[in-house]
Amino acid sequence: MEIQGYNLPEDLYYEKNHYWVKVEGDILVMGMDDFAQQLAGDIVFVQIPFAGKKLKVGKKFAQVESGKWLGKVYAPVNGELIEGNEALEAEPSLINQDCYGQGWMFKIKPADTDELNNLIHAPADIEKWVLEDIEKYKQD
Amino acid sequence: MEKIIPPNDLNDTLPTWRLLDTPPMTAAENMALDEALLEVKGEGKSPNTIRFLQFSPRTVLVGFHQALHEEIRRDYCQANRIDINRRITGGGAIFFDENQLGWEVFCDKAFFNAAIPNARLFKTLCEPVVAALARLNLEAEFRPRNDIEIDGRKISGTGGTESGKAFMFQGTMLVDFDVDTMLRALKIPVEKLKAKEIDSVKDRVTCLKWELGEAPALADIKQAIKRGFAKCLNIRLETGGLNAEEQKRFAKKRPRFRSLGWIDSVKPRFQKRETVRSAYKATAGMVRFTLAVNLPQKRLKDVYITGDFLSFPGRALYDLEARLRGAPLDRQHLHGMIRDYFDQGHIKIPGLGFEDFVKPLDQCLEKTEMAKFGIPLEHCNLISVVNGSFEEVIQKNPSVLLLPYCAKLTGCDLRYEKGCRVCGEDCCSIGPAWSMGRHMQMQVTSIVSFEDLWDELMRMKASGVAAYIGCCCQPFFAKHADDFKASGLPGILLDIDNTTCYDLDQAKQAYAGQFERQTSLNLELLETVLQIRVESCGNEVAA
Ligand code: SF4
Numbered sequence: 001m002e003i004q005g006y007n008l009p010e011d012l013y014y015e016k017n018h019y020w021v022k023v024e025g026d027i028l029v030m031g032m033d034d035f036a037q038q039l040a041g042d043i044v045f046v047q048i049p050f051a052g053k054k055l056k057v058g059k060k061f062a063q064v065e066s067g068k069w070l071g072k073v074y075a076p077v078n079g080e081l082i083e084g085n086e087a088l089e090a091e092p093s094l095i096n097q098d099c100y101g102q103g104w105m106f107k108i109k110p111a112d113t114d115e116l117n118n119l120i121h122a123p124a125d126i127e128k129w130v131l132e133d134i135e136k137y138k139q140d
Numbered sequence: 141m142e143k144i145i146p147p148n149d150l151n152d153t154l155p156t157w158r159l160l161d162t163p164p165m166t167a168a169e170n171m172a173l174d175e176a177l178l179e180v181k182g183e184g185k186s187p188n189t190i191r192f193l194q195f196s197p198r199t200v201l202v203g204f205h206q207a208l209h210e211e212i213r214r215d216y217c218q219a220n221r222i223d224i225n226r227r228i229t230g231g232g233a234i235f236f237d238e239n240q241l242g243w244e245v246f247c248d249k250a251f252f253n254a255a256i257p258n259a260r261l262f263k264t265l266c267e268p269v270v271a272a273l274a275r276l277n278l279e280a281e282f283r284p285r286n287d288i289e290i291d292g293r294k295i296s297g298t299g300g301t302e303s304g305k306a307f308m309f310q311g312t313m314l315v316d317f318d319v320d321t322m323l324r325a326l327k328i329p330v331e332k333l334k335a336k337e338i339d340s341v342k343d344r345v346t347c348l349k350w351e352l353g354e355a356p357a358l359a360d361i362k363q364a365i366k367r368g369f370a371k372c373l374n375i376r377l378e379t380g381g382l383n384a385e386e387q388k389r390f391a392k393k394r395p396r397f398r399s400l401g402w403i404d405s406v407k408p409r410f411q412k413r414e415t416v417r418s419a420y421k422a423t424a425g426m427v428r429f430t431l432a433v434n435l436p437q438k439r440l441k442d443v444y445i446t447g448d449f450l451s452f453p454g455r456a457l458y459d460l461e462a463r464l465r466g467a468p469l470d471r472q473h474l475h476g477m478i479r480d481y482f483d484q485g486h487i488k489i490p491g492l493g494f495e496d497f498v499k500p501l502d503q504c505l506e507k508t509e510m511a512k513f514g515i516p517l518e519h520c521n522l523i524s525v526v527n528g529s530f531e532e533v534i535q536k537n538p539s540v541l542l543l544p545y546c547a548k549l550t551g552c553d554l555r556y557e558k559g560c561r562v563c564g565e566d567c568c569s570i571g572p573a574w575s576m577g578r579h580m581q582m583q584v585t586s587i588v589s590f591e592d593l594w595d596e597l598m599r600m601k602a603s604g605v606a607a608y609i610g611c612c613c614q615p616f617f618a619k620h621a622d623d624f625k626a627s628g629l630p631g632i633l634l635d636i637d638n639t640t641c642y643d644l645d646q647a648k649q650a651y652a653g654q655f656e657r658q659t660s661l662n663l664e665l666l667e668t669v670l671q672i673r674v675e676s677c678g679n680e681v682a683a
Pocket residue numbers: 548549552553554555559560561562563564567568569570571572
């Protein structure tokens with residue numbers, strides 16, 4: 001859905017720091033959402049940790065830099081990192097160009113898919129959350 | 141009815157932050173302490189904090205993801221006892237000597253009611269320092285995204301990161317500034333550290349000493365910054381030390397921050413930084429573009445626009461540079477940005493317009509295109525093209541090679557003539573170039589004056605020559621770029637070595653064919669380009 005200039009596809013799950021999660025068979029694909037991408041501006045660097053890294057929900061596991069800010073990526077669920085998008089090493093701006101497609105960041109093998117229920121998913125919830133954040137991050 | 145708080149009680153209701161004034165430390169210690177403080181704060185086990193930091197010995201610090209090799213002159217740093225380390229925050233490489241003061245904010249994300257850093261947060265965190273500068277009688281401004289400047293000159297650069305529940309934000313305050321050492325320690329894209337270039341760097345930064353005539357006492361600067369934060373963030377600051385958890389973490393982290401595993405952890409596969417430059421002589425003055433680019437990522441990392449023109453307002457040029465920094469390396473996009481900047485009236489330069497800026501820019505971009513042919517970028521810098529891209533000119537199979545008389549032996553009887561008898565190996569670089577050209581079945585001729593060049597170009601055009609390769613010094617090309625263009629003939633011009641008539645202020649004599657020094661052609665470069673021509677078009681004589 002489109003909310004005040006931000007595109008947030010309804011079929012995705014969202015982590016509150018504005019990362020999306022998509023279910024693909026029994027793995028999860030993760031990336032930065034359009035709101036965070038727009039707020040961050042030009043992404044200049046994405047750190048891709050080694051495959052096999054254990055992920056603990058809410059704990060940081062990777063880093064993303066934009067505008068001299070080194071941001072952290074927090075695990076949306078417990079599980080294991082199975083792949084990072086290596087194209088981002090050469091071209092981190094893919095996140096700015098196509099955050100839900102070519103700019104995907106990580107593939108995760110979740111320990112328990114039930115944990116997806118802790119993420120934001122119902123269209124009404126997505127809308128409420130994004131509207132609140134638009135208000136919160138309004139740049140005067 | 142509004143509640144009125146009596147002034148005396150006001151202080152008690154303000155949130156209290158800790159002021160951590162740490163003594164000068166090594167780079168590894170300062171970096172380890174940054175990470176320790178941030179982690180502990182991120183776990184909610186310490187108070188919100190403002191820290192002052194200083195370095196001893198002086199140090200260069202690269203940003204978290206930068207490759208040392210691309211940013212720092214290691215040999216120079218090692219020989220001059222300058223520490224080298226890596227920050228835990230983003231941004232570019234900086235030189236931090238004993239005179240600089242760093243300030244840092246460690247605080248709960250909740251304090252700013254934000255989990256994601258954003259432009260407003262950066263502004264909020266820079267404003268206290270702007271206020272501090274005001275206390276020192278300096279009128280500073282925040283420049284998005286995160287610099288503080290005085291009249292367009294940067295006095296404080298900032299950067300940040302986060303961990304768990306906390307943000308960390310840090311900046312430098314330039315108290316006094318040793319530009320010469322900085323230029324030698326960092327790989328700043330300036331040519332040969334000529335006085336002029338040192339000046340152009342000096343134009344873009346400033347420090348308390350330059351602004352005030354003398355540097356204020358350190359204690360006064362700290363006091364001003366402390367007050368700035370207290371006032372702008374509406375907090376009370378109480379001096380304190382490290383808590384037990386922070387001390388433990390700090391001790392544990394130090395060895396890692398001293399190790400090469402940390403300092404040298406980024407390899408320059410994608411974090412490349414290379415420099416291209418080009419100059420264009422417009423009627424109203426010379427315009428030089430120096431770009432630091434990351435080719436794998438197609439990004440413009442840094443840009444310097446210099447020249448002998450005057451722009452208004454004084455800061456307009458630096459603002460334009462700031463806008464271009466970080467932009468995608470895309471011709472259309474960059475043109476659009478520069479055009480808008482001129483169209484919107486942000487900059488006024490008597491006699492110069494948008495077109496005079498994009499000409500040298502395009503030459504720079506053209507150089508990055510040449511890199512695709514496997515020519516190292518430092519060599520691309522020595523190549524200029526006219527009436528087409530490098531690729532287009534090569535495709536036309538240049539059939540003429542033009543060589544300047546100034547490279548001939550000064551005593552040669554043919555110096556001011558069109559020919560060369562390839563008399564020997566060592567006497568001048570014309571002989572070998574001549575053979576190379578002949579070997580490639582090119583028509584080779586030497587140029588003896590500007591008039592002769594023009595006649596030659598016209599003759600070539602009339603006889604159906606599709607393209608040429610020539611050698612000349614870059615000042616000559618910068619000055620005559622429009623003439624080369626007007627001839628309508630596509631060409632590739634290679635820079636020559638040694639002191640040119642321009643350096644010696646003898647351009648007039650050279651123009652008339654009376655320059656008496658001997659220059660030298662860049663034979664290696666000529667060979668590379670001729671080889672590319674053969675590979676694209678064939679035409680080598682079987683030996
Ligand atoms: S190589 Fe040619 S230009 Fe050089 S000294 Fe001999 S004849 Fe003269």
